[in-house]
Every structure is written in C-alpha cells, then in structure tokens.
Amino acid sequence: MINPYINRKYIIGGIVIFILFIYFIKLFAIQVIDDKYKLSAENNSKRIVIKHSARGLIFDRNNKLLVYNEAAYDIMIIPNQIENFDTITLSDILGITQNNINKNIIKARNYSARKPSIFLKQVSAKTYANFQEHIHKYKGFFVQPRTLRKYPMKIASNVLGDVGEVNKKTIEKDNYYKSGDYIGLNGIEKFYEKELRGRKGVELFLVDVHNRIKGSFANGKYDTTSVVGKNITATIDANLQLYGEMLMQNKIGSIVAIEPKSGEILAQISSPTFDPNLLVGRVRSENYQKLVTDTLKPLFNRALMAKYPPGSTFKLINALIGLQDKLISKKTHFGCSNGYHAGGLTVGCHSHKSPLNLLESIQHSCNSYYCNVFRTIVENKDYIKHADAYTHWRNLVVSFGLGNKLGSDFYNEISGFVPKASYYDKVHQTENWKALNIISLAIGQGELGITPLQMANMTATIANKGRYYIPHIVKKIEGRKDINPKYTIHHYTKIDEKHFTDVINGMELVVNGGIGSTARIAKIQDITVCGKTGTAENPHGKDHSIFIAFAPKENPEIALVVFIENGGFGSSWAAPIASLMIEKYLTDTIKRTYLEKRMLDGNLLKSE
Amino acid sequence: MRRNSNILKQIDWVTVFIYILLVFFGWINIYAAVYDDNHQSIFDISQRYGKQLIWIGASLFLIIGIFIINHKFYSFIPFPVYLLTIFMLIFVIIFGREVNGAKSWFEIGSFKFQPAEFAKFATSLVLAKLLSIYNFKIYKFKNIITITALLLIPFILILLQNDTGSALVYVSFIFVLFREGLSGNILLIGLLLIVLFILALFLNVLNLIIGITLLSFIIFWISNRNIKQTLIGVGIFILSGLLIWGITLLFEINLLESLQILLAVLLSSAFYTLWLIRNNLHKTLLIIGFAIISISFVLSVDYIFNNILEKHHQSRINNLLGIEFDPLGAGYNVNQSKIAIGSGGFLGKGFLNGTQTKYNFVPEQSTDFIFCTVGEEWGFIGTSSVLFLFALLLLRLIFLAERQRSAFSRIYGYSVIGILFFHVVINIGMTIGLAPVIGIPLPFFSYGGSSLWSFTILLFIFIKLDAHRMELL
Numbered sequence A: 001m002i003n004p005y006i007n008r009k010y011i012i013g014g015i016v017i018f019i020l021f022i023y024f025i026k027l028f029a030i031q032v033i034d035d036k037y038k039l040s041a042e043n044n045s046k047r048i049v050i051k052h053s054a055r056g057l058i059f060d061r062n063n064k065l066l067v068y069n070e071a072a073y074d075i076m077i078i079p080n081q082i083e084n085f086d087t088i089t090l091s092d093i094l095g096i097t098q099n100n101i102n103k104n105i106i107k108a109r110n111y112s113a114r115k116p117s118i119f120l121k122q123v124s125a126k127t128y129a130n131f132q133e134h135i136h137k138y139k140g141f142f143v144q145p146r147t148l149r150k151y152p153m154k155i156a157s158n159v160l161g162d163v164g165e166v167n168k169k170t171i172e173k174d175n176y177y178k179s180g181d182y183i184g185l186n187g188i189e190k191f192y193e194k195e196l197r198g199r200k201g202v203e204l205f206l207v208d209v210h211n212r213i214k215g216s217f218a219n220g221k222y223d224t225t226s227v228v229g230k231n232i233t234a235t236i237d238a239n240l241q242l243y244g245e246m247l248m249q250n251k252i253g254s255i256v257a258i259e260p261k262s263g264e265i266l267a268q269i270s271s272p273t274f275d276p277n278l279l280v281g282r283v284r285s286e287n288y289q290k291l292v293t294d295t296l297k298p299l300f301n302r303a304l305m306a307k308y309p310p311g312s313t314f315k316l317i318n319a320l321i322g323l324q325d326k327l328i329s330k331k332t333h334f335g336c337s338n339g340y341h342a343g344g345l346t347v348g349c350h351s352h353k354s355p356l357n358l359l360e361s362i363q364h365s366c367n368s369y370y371c372n373v374f375r376t377i378v379e380n381k382d383y384i385k386h387a388d389a390y391t392h393w394r395n396l397v398v399s400f401g402l403g404n405k406l407g408s409d410f411y412n413e414i415s416g417f418v419p420k421a422s423y424y425d426k427v428h429q430t431e432n433w434k435a436l437n438i439i440s441l442a443i444g445q446g447e448l449g450i451t452p453l454q455m456a457n458m459t460a461t462i463a464n465k466g467r468y469y470i471p472h473i474v475k476k477i478e479g480r481k482d483i484n485p486k487y488t489i490h491h492y493t494k495i496d497e498k499h500f501t502d503v504i505n506g507m508e509l510v511v512n513g514g515i516g517s518t519a520r521i522a523k524i525q526d527i528t529v530c531g532k533t534g535t536a537e538n539p540h541g542k543d544h545s546i547f548i549a550f551a552p553k554e555n556p557e558i559a560l561v562v563f564i565e566n567g568g569f570g571s572s573w574a575a576p577i578a579s580l581m582i583e584k585y586l587t588d589t590i591k592r593t594y595l596e597k598r599m600l601d602g603n604l605l606k607s608e
Numbered sequence B: 001m002r003r004n005s006n007i008l009k010q011i012d013w014v015t016v017f018i019y020i021l022l023v024f025f026g027w028i029n030i031y032a033a034v035y036d037d038n039h040q041s042i043f044d045i046s047q048r049y050g051k052q053l054i055w056i057g058a059s060l061f062l063i064i065g066i067f068i069i070n071h072k073f074y075s076f077i078p079f080p081v082y083l084l085t086i087f088m089l090i091f092v093i094i095f096g097r098e099v100n101g102a103k104s105w106f107e108i109g110s111f112k113f114q115p116a117e118f119a120k121f122a123t124s125l126v127l128a129k130l131l132s133i134y135n136f137k138i139y140k141f142k143n144i145i146t147i148t149a150l151l152l153i154p155f156i157l158i159l160l161q162n163d164t165g166s167a168l169v170y171v172s173f174i175f176v177l178f179r180e181g182l183s184g185n186i187l188l189i190g191l192l193l194i195v196l197f198i199l200a201l202f203l204n205v206l207n208l209i210i211g212i213t214l215l216s217f218i219i220f221w222i223s224n225r226n227i228k229q230t231l232i233g234v235g236i237f238i239l240s241g242l243l244i245w246g247i248t249l250l251f252e253i254n255l256l257e258s259l260q261i262l263l264a265v266l267l268s269s270a271f272y273t274l275w276l277i278r279n280n281l282h283k284t285l286l287i288i289g290f291a292i293i294s295i296s297f298v299l300s301v302d303y304i305f306n307n308i309l310e311k312h313h314q315s316r317i318n319n320l321l322g323i324e325f326d327p328l329g330a331g332y333n334v335n336q337s338k339i340a341i342g343s344g345g346f347l348g349k350g351f352l353n354g355t356q357t358k359y360n361f362v363p364e365q366s367t368d369f370i371f372c373t374v375g376e377e378w379g380f381i382g383t384s385s386v387l388f389l390f391a392l393l394l395l396r397l398i399f400l401a402e403r404q405r406s407a408f409s410r411i412y413g414y415s416v417i418g419i420l421f422f423h424v425v426i427n428i429g430m431t432i433g434l435a436p437v438i439g440i441p442l443p444f445f446s447y448g449g450s451s452l453w454s455f456t457i458l459l460f461i462f463i464k465l466d467a468h469r470m471e472l473l
C-alpha cells in the first residue's frame, strides 16, 4: 500500500533546510559582516593594568633634596566581588565613617560594577599595613601602590609646583593620560612634566566575567615596562631660598636672585608662601580651597606674575639710554630745586646738593635729573615726532627683557607692560603728545609694569654690562648632557658695554657713597655691593619698597631684586633684605644679626 | 543467523559517521569551554571534558547493547517503557533533586539522572506503536484524544518539574503527526497560534479581541458572499453583547470588557449554531470555532503571561520579541552569546583561544551555550560546518525513515527527526538571538550524560530498526 502522505517528506525536509539556512545567513551576518561583536569581545575580556612610574626627584644646585616620593596606597574595589563585611572594623582601620564606606561603594558601583575603581585615595603606609593584615576579610578590595610628593625643606612651593590628578581637558588633549593619573600642575613639575613623569607601563591581562585575572594578554606582547622619571637639579640654592622665605615672612612681595654669569635663578620667593606639603595627598583639596580663598593670595606667584612699576630703579635704564644716544655723558649736570618744574608740572624730589652729575644723580636718586634726561631723549631732534623718539626709547628698554616674556622655564611668567607709542596716542587722543605727558616714565612710574623676574634679570644684565642669559630654574636633567640651548645663548641689550661702567659706579655709590647715598644700610663689609633703591608710588596704599643689587662689583655672583609691597622707601625694607640675601649667599653667615633680627621681626601685615 | 552476520553491513554508516563527528567535535568544544591552565589534560576526569569522555565511552556500550537486543523487542516495549517513564516523572516531582530551579533530577550517589530526557524516547516509542496499529485513522476523534493524552501527560508532568524547556520539546511531535496524516491545517493553526501569541503580547488584548471578531465576520462574508446573512450575524452578535452588558449592569457584576466580548461571542455563537443546524453550513462552524478559540487563546496567553510565568520567563520572551532592550537584564546572556559567536569572525580565534566563552562571559558555556565556543574558536567555518552536519543528519534520517517498510520504524524515525530538529533549532537559535532562551541541550554536543545517552539511545534504536528494515513489516 502506498502511503498517502508520502509527499509530506518534502515539506518536512523543506522546513529543515529553510530554518537551518536562515541560521546560516544569520551566522554569516554576525560572524563575518558585523564588526561590533568583535569590539565588544575585546572590551569584555581585556584589562589594562597601569604601572605607574615614580616621578623624578628634584635637587637644588648643591644637590640638596627638595622633592622626593613617598609611597601611598589607593584602596581599590571591584564592586561585583564585594561580599558582606564588617563595616565597623573597616571604618576603624581606614579612619573613615561607615557612611562614607557605603557612599564610596555606591560611587564605584555607579562607575562600573565590574571594573576596579578607587575606594579610598592615598592612604598612608601605616594604614596600608594595618589594612593588609585584614584584607582577606574584604573580598573585592585590593591595594594599588602610588607615590606622593614629599618636600623635606618645605620651601619653594611656587617654584617646584604641585602634582595633582589630571583633569578631563588634558585627558582629551593628550592620550598619554588616563583618569586618575597624576600630572605636574605648576612650576618645575609642570614645565618638566615629560621628564619628571617618566613613562608609565601597561600590562594587559585577560579577565573573566568576574574581572578576575586569568593570564596575560597575547603573552605580554603588548605590555610595556614603566620607566622611572628623570631627576632634575634646580638652579636654586635651597639655603638662600629658605633664608629669603624667612626674611619675607609677614611681608607681601617677592625676591628674585639670579646668577648673572649663567642666568640661573638662585632664589625665587613669592610672599606669602605656603608649605608645599599642604597640597599632597588626601588633605590636598581641602588645603587648596583654603589657599585659593586666602585674601593674601599665596598661590599667586608674584615673582612671575605681579606687574609692578620699577620706580627709581628704572632711572638706571634711562641713564644708559641717554648715554647710548649720546644725549648725556658722565659729566652732564642737571639742577634740582626740590623737584622738576616744567610748565604747570612738578615732579618732586628730596633735598640734596644741586646740580648733580650722572653718578651723583644715581647716588641721590634725583628725580629732576631723570626728568631732564628722559625729556632730552623724547625730544631728540633726530626724530620728527616725539612718538618716534619714544619708540626708539622703548626699543632700547625692551632689549633689557622688559615688556615681553623672557622665555624662562615657567609657564606662568607674564610679559609685563612697557607701553607702545600707540598706547599714548589712544590715551591722549592725538599722535602729538609731548614728553611732559609721559614724564613719569623718567622715574619708573606711570604705566610701566615689570615683574620681579624681569627686574632681577635687568639687574643681572647691568651687572653683566649689557648681556644676559634667559633666567631659568633647571640646571641639569638626569641623563642629558645639556639643558635647553636657549638658556646658554647670550642676549644683548642695545646699549654698548662701555656705558655700563658709569652706571655701575653710580650703583656702587648708592650703597657705599657715604652721606647722601640712598642705601647705605645695604653696605656689607669687604663686599662691594652695587644697588639702586626704588620707591614705587602705589595708588592703593603705602608705597612699595624696591631694591635691586648685585655683588661683588668686580665679579658679580648674584643679582637680585627685592620687592616689598607697601614697604615704604626702598631703603627701609627692600635694601636691608637684599643686603642680607647677598651676605648669606656670598659668605654663608650673617654678621649683622641686629639687622637680620629687625627684618625677621618686621611685620608689615599688621599695619594693614 | 544470517541477520547476525550481516548486521554490520546493514547499519547506515553515514548516520553513524555524522554522529561520531558531532560527538567528537562536541567533546573538543567542551574541553575548550572549561579549559584552564591548571587542568590541561583532556582526560582529567575531575573536569567536565574528562567526564564527558566517560559518558561517550558508556554510550559505546549502550550502542552495542542496542544492537545486541533483538529488533522485535523494540516494538514490544513501548507501553511498558512509557508507563515506567510516567511513574519516574511522577516520582521525580516528589523525590527529585532541584537543579537550577528545576526539580527534574534523580540522584543516586554521584550518579545523576534526568527522567525527562528519557520521556522523549518513551513517548516516541509509544507514539510509533499507536500510530502504526493497522488501519489507524489519525483524524478520528477518539484517536485524537488518545494521542493528545499520550503527549499531554508527560508534557504536564515535565512542566510540573519546572523544566519548561524539556516540556516544550513535545511540540516537535507535530512533525510526526503531520507526516502521518494530521491535517496540514493543524500546522497552520499552530502558526496562527504563534502569531496570536506574539500579537497578544504586543497589542492591547481588548483591541485584539475586537479585531478577531471583526476578522471572523469578514471571513464569514468572504466565504458566503451573502451580505444578508452576514448582517444577521452581526445583529445577533450586537444583541448578545447588549444582553451580556445589561446583565452585568443589572446584577452589578464586575467583569472585564474582554471577557464580556468573549461571552457575547459565545452567546451569539449558540444562536448561530441553532440556526446553522437548519442551514447546514460547515464553513460557518469553522469560523465560529476560529473566533472562540482565538479569543480564548489570546485571553489565556495574556493571563498566563502576566500571572503564571515568572518574571525571568516574561522578560526572556519580551526580549526575544524585542519588546525590551536591556543588555544586562534578560537579554544579557543572548547578547554575550552573540558577542562570543560574532567575535569568532570567519576563521575563529583558534582552538582554546576563545576568551568570551572561557572566561564565563557566556553562561552555561559547556551545556546550553556550547555553540558559542564553536562560534568563537572555529568561526563561521565551524558554525556552518556544525549546521551542515545537523542538516545532513536530519535529511539522512528523513531518507532513512522514508525507506522503512514498517510504519512503526518510520513513525519512530520521524519522532527522532522532530526531537533532534527541535533541539537544534531552539538551541542554536537562542545563541544567535533567533529563538527564545529555553534551556535545552544541543544534541550530541552539550555536556551531560543524560542528554548524550538519551540522544544516543534515541538515534541508535532507529539505526538498529533501519538495519532490520527488510525483516520488519
């Protein structure tokens, strides 16, 4: 008998073929055509473990340790792997509240249940040791070693800079950095970040669904070892820096000292300062807030970022320009009757002998003398317009490194301000302004804005008789023969070397000229200090006290500026402090302890 | 005597060869799926692949046993085996051990055993025996009842064990019934029910019921081409509806609108039926049946889905239908499974180089999701080879079934085909997101003694029957 339904075998066979063919197509689609599954698979099973490199150490010019690393430990969690645990004991061990424990776990879980995240940042070695003993009770916890900066001398916070977690913007710009990495945020740490950070390594692991490591990825083919950061020798002299910071306590202002023959910054003080250890570890954010809101702005690096009028110290520049343009000579005399009087204008002066020659004008810091010099320069007949003569003057000024960024190895130095002729065109609404309109430039007042670093460099340039190296803070980088060549190239002012002798002689008289010299207080026995006082008028309060100096005269080893906000006369605070700095640097001892004590005790903050 | 000497020649070696390939490839993949560096020996019996090797060895003895036993024996045992299985199924509900929420395992010492696996085999035998009775007419009402009962009893018992996957395998017997003459409409109805099932989950139940009712009237009109009768029908329906509505209002009965409509359909159907007996319209009867069954089905799907199915089943079904998308919820497994298979690419990552399956991103990677290991390590080449092998096996079995002279052998053969096909379609389908995640193994591939043995017994009894096809009538 023939089975009546025999043809149904074709239907059944057809269904089998049809469905399996659909599967065949689908498999082709997900395995061959679609790439998204391959990517997902990689993300699933690869874990990148970063091996952080220790940052390089920083030494001072005498190999004194300024910055080193201290081990700290991040306590990490993988939320998925956490099992019930005793939160009371844990909060005892780690010193955080149970509430914070829960909060941190939730935060980590919100980031990823499977991936490790930081539970508690930067615990100390002691806490770590304690926790390590109990870690078996806390499933899903592990510890990741990190390094934190430590500053044994507690000085130069603004010079060294700080280290903190890298921000989102940087991560987007530079794919070296990943969230949670540390980066130099200021000073040397920032400028030499690439050298100091070394290179972090990565190790790729295969992980299972619980994020447990199952072995190395591709037999370590893509792993890289971490390289420790390079050590850096800074140009600063730690003892001098420390001494300067002590002298500046309870004063607002800045000291910058440069070695003239190299351009190396010997000390750079911005006051008030703070202990750099405050910005390290778990206390960092709290302290940072305090420092940011401090009305005295300790985070503001005055040495590089404050624009001050140079006051009478600027007379030296005008003298040099006058000499260069042959408008004056050493023998040029100008009179002074308690000031400079022209038209309805008076620039006052203190009483001294009159008339004076060039050296005496420096010694006595005569305003009238420099008003005459400056007027001569601006009204120079070689130029059709005063503005052109002014532009010429400005070119010479700028050649001292004023009005532009010097190009030091600090990211945050500013250019300062030496107005262009066009600036006065705008101010006076005419191109035919007169020398008298801008006469305050003669004595370093007016619109001039010079940073302490620029003033120190200007001083070093005078000490060098017209040439300078760009001031810099790093002397040596480990493993490198030379520092950046730009710091070993001479820069020349537009003043001939021969003109400096007279000015330097004048500066010598300022300190060592006996009666009538403005900074006799800065005199040091057996050392010829050349200096110039300055008193910058300050529309907001008491005058700023300024002193620039270098020593010894014949072979200058240190040039510096001391700037004391609201310190009054240059001779009252800036000059003695500068003198003490020089004495400290050149002789390593202070003989004038009475002066030192007076300076250390001086408190200019109270009077406010 | 002649039989014994020739048995080796009579065996269909093509099928046996495909079986060996599948079992071997399965074992290799179980090794890859659970491989870890601490246990590298493929013969390590503390590991799953080592155990699987023992099951495979034991299967050899089973096969030898099957061949030694007289072939006539198999046509005598169906009812006793079936009864024994039913007892075991009941027994396991009472005394069984719960594994993964399903109470379907016997445990005697270290030996575990799952009666549901053998129930398929027993049901196949008993179905073959019943349908092969001389002059058996499948469309007779009494026979339909018997068949339904034979299938439904183990089905329900397995459902009671919480082993939905194994129970659903009984759907595969539709193939057998279809081949043996069950109306093709049954398959269409099955398809219709699936469509309604999906619609019931997608659409508002009330709208769907109204739609079905309207559809019924449209079919009624198309089949009769009689506008007057159609309008009378609609009138009766509306009157019934109003009547029901009035009653609920009058007696303040709180009744769901969908149930009200169902009652209206039932009531009006009663009127039609009375009226139809006079007019003798068979088609109309079918249409009424369609309407009532459809509406009841939709309502029960809705009820079952929302009140009986557990949350994870609900979301699995929803996920399959694309109703919800959550890679970490119910769809997580399927998503991970697709990632594993997809990441294999064309050539695969190579033996033991799979990361997704090995590191547990894929669940149950040595049992239900073994196909992921194939996909990840052997790529499209591997997966299409496995598909090809299964297609070849199924078509070969259809060929073998059709060459049987005995109806018993043929029907049993189709049972085997149906069961294997269902497992393959569901198991591979769920790993690539084309079938719901129902935990059933891939035949010959998945780790597990019970499943390997039951498929082996299932297949080799058929090979044995085939070897004696000339002697059986």
Ligand SMILES: [Zn+2]
Pocket (backbone or CB within 6 Å): A336, A338, A339, A349, A350, A352, A365, A366, A367, A368, A369
């Ligand atoms: Zn004067």
